[in-house]
Amino acid sequence: xxxxxxxxxxxxxxxxxxxxxxxxxxxxxxxxxxxxxxxxxxxxxxxxxxxxxxxxxxxxxxxxxxxxxxxxxxxxxxxxxxxxxxxxxxxxxxxxxxxxxxxxxxxxxxxxxxxxxxxxxxxxxxxxxxxxxx
Ligand code: FEO
Numbered sequence: 001x002x003x004x005x006x007x008x009x010x011x012x013x014x015x016x017x018x019x020x021x022x023x024x025x026x027x028x029x030x031x032x033x034x035x036x037x038x039x040x041x042x043x044x045x046x047x048x049x050x051x052x053x054x055x056x057x058x059x060x061x062x063x064x065x066x067x068x069x070x071x072x073x074x075x076x077x078x079x080x081x082x083x084x085x086x087x088x089x090x091x092x093x094x095x096x097x098x099x100x101x102x103x104x105x106x107x108x109x110x111x112x113x114x115x116x117x118x119x120x121x122x123x124x125x126x127x128x129x130x131x132x133x134x
Contacts, residue, residue: 003111004029010118012126016065020058021118027051028110035102044102048095052088059085062125069129077121084113 006025011018031047039047059081066074094100 002029003032003107004114010115012118012123014065014126014129017062017122017126020054020061021114021122023054024051024058024114027054028107028114031102032107035104035107041098045096048092048102052092055088056085062122065129066125069132071125071128073124077125080117080121084117 004025006022010021010025012021027047027050031044031051034044034047063074063078063081065071066077071077091100091106095102
């Protein structure tokens with residue numbers, strides 16, 4: 001069973017952010033599938049790179065939105081993005097060098113991070129943007 005099954009409880013109410021989150025779930029799901037299917041390291045490495053690449057695109061896009069709408073907790077939110085980015089880039093370096101393996105614990109960590117971050121931190125951004133537009 002997939003860890004990264006989208007459900008509408010993750011919707012934050014901003015179409016741009018929601019579409020990007022859905023795509024993140026799809027990419028994370030592909031990585032989870034590749035891992036559980038025992039795919040070769042090269043495949044895992046490429047799938048991981050796609051997920052990390054899109055995560056960075058998404059974070060940058062969300063940060064632009066926060067700045068555009070003068071979001072007051074921008075710095076705290078960006079720090080959460082930066083911390084996760086640093087962690088996954090470290091993992092990617094170790095994985096590609098053969099010093100780390102892909103584990104279900106890592107997948108579970110990502111799932112929990114996404115669920116918590118989207119459910120709490122991102123929802124506040126969407127609410128702020130909606131309030132500003134009203
Ligand atoms: Fe959707 Fe703050 O990441």
